[in-house]
Amino acid sequence: MSVPLSWYLLLSAVLFALGVVGFLIKRNLITVFMSIELMLNAVNLSFVTFAHQWHAVKGQIFVFFVMMVAAAEAAVGLAIIIAVFRARATLAVDRIDLMKL
Amino acid sequence: MHLILFIVFAVFCLAGAVNLLLQTHPINSALSLIVVMTSLAVLYLLLGAEFLAAAQVIVYAGAIMVLFTFVVMLLNAGREERTLGSRAATVVGFPAVVALLAVLATVILHTPSLAGAVFGDNLSNEPGKTNLDQLSTVLFTKLLLPFEVTSVLILIAILGAVALARHDDGERAAGE
Numbered sequence: 644m645s646v647p648l649s650w651y652l653l654l655s656a657v658l659f660a661l662g663v664v665g666f667l668i669k670r671n672l673i674t675v676f677m678s679i680e681l682m683l684n685a686v687n688l689s690f691v692t693f694a695h696q697w698h699a700v701k702g703q704i705f706v707f708f709v710m711m712v713a714a715a716e717a718a719v720g721l722a723i724i725i726a727v728f729r730a731r732a733t734l735a736v737d738r739i740d741l742m743k744l
Numbered sequence: 745m746h747l748i749l750f751i752v753f754a755v756f757c758l759a760g761a762v763n764l765l766l767q768t769h770p771i772n773s774a775l776s777l778i779v780v781m782t783s784l785a786v787l788y789l790l791l792g793a794e795f796l797a798a799a800q801v802i803v804y805a806g807a808i809m810v811l812f813t814f815v816v817m818l819l820n821a822g823r824e825e826r827t828l829g830s831r832a833a834t835v836v837g838f839p840a841v842v843a844l845l846a847v848l849a850t851v852i853l854h855t856p857s858l859a860g861a862v863f864g865d866n867l868s869n870e871p872g873k874t875n876l877d878q879l880s881t882v883l884f885t886k887l888l889l890p891f892e893v894t895s896v897l898i899l900i901a902i903l904g905a906v907a908l909a910r911h912d913d914g915e916r917a918a919g920e
Contacts, residue, residue: 645746645747645860646746646747646750646790646860647858647860648858648859648860649852649853649855649858650750650754651750651787651791652848652852652858653849653852653853654754654757654758654787656845656848656849656852657758657845658757658758658761658780659844659848660841660844660845661758661761661762661764661765662761663837663840663841663844664765664838664841665761665764665765667833667837667838667841668765668833669765669773669824670824670825670827671770671821671824673770673773673774673812673815673816673819673821674764674770674773674824676812677764677770677773677774677777677812678764680777680804680808681761681764681777681780684780684781684784684804687784687796687800688784688787688788691787691788691791691793691796692791694791694793695791695792695793696858696859700875700878700879700882701882703793703795703796703875703879704879704882704883704887706793706796707795707796707799707879707883708890708894710796710799710800710803710804711803711894711897711898712894712897713803713804713808714803714807714808714898714901715897715898715900715901716901717808717811717812718811718901718902718904718905719901719904719905719908721811721812721815721905721909722904722905722906722908722909723908724815724819725815725818725819725908725909726908726909728819729911734819734821734824735824735825735827737825737827
């Protein structure tokens with residue numbers, strides 16, 4: 644029994660869309676950051692699917708590098724969140740509006 | 745078997761992602777994100793990417809999510825307040841998401857050459873050559889320089905995180 648690869652790609656597209664929706668509706672800085680991680684994961688799934696389709700090792704290597712960069716990005720991003728919380732004592736994105744016009 | 749596993753873990757993935765959006769407490773969102781990432785690891789396994797499945801569990805579900813829950817607890821983040829959200833999000837954002845999803849789904853469903861995923865379909869079907877063999881051969885010969893540069897990137901990220909998250913008192917003490 645085989646699964647069409649388009650189902651994997653559709654799942655990846657839906658996960659990405661859910662990540663974007665989360666980015667738009669969530670009002671907590673940490674949850675917004677989690678939605679970004681969700682989008683990264685969705686794209687990784689389509690990389691792995693295409694690597695499977697074309698028997699190309701490059702796709703999997705790309706996912707490996709994305710994971711390492713995501714680890715670095717998560718560390719720096721969370722450090723920035725801690726710094727923002729220290730400066731403004733809130734995590735609500737509506738109240739962090741110093742640069743808003 | 746493949747179909748059943750795919751459906752079960754795809755449903756887990758979507759349920760986790762939807763739950764991430766519906767929960768108001770960040771710690772619940774973090775836990776549902778762990779569900780999403782672990783189910784994605786199983787899907788990688790179904791697609792014949794064993795190493796990436798292991799790395800997904802260790803790096804994403806392990807290290808990154810521990811960092812997230814640690815920060816949630818450190819900052820004592822409570823329930824988020826429901827607000828109306830920004831007007832730009834409702835006017836531009838949601839139609840854009842719907843359009844993006846529609847375009848992607850149309851393209852994916854009209855691609856004729858996509859095969860089916862079956863078990864044991866490796867990157868190269870030579871006997872005795874596993875996926876991990878191929879991955880590591882390319883990673884440590886052709887792409888050795890990017891691999892080493894990434895380790896430098898992680899080192900810089902650690903230093904940057906420490907410098908950013910350091911308390912002001914510590915900064916003053918270091919300056920004196």
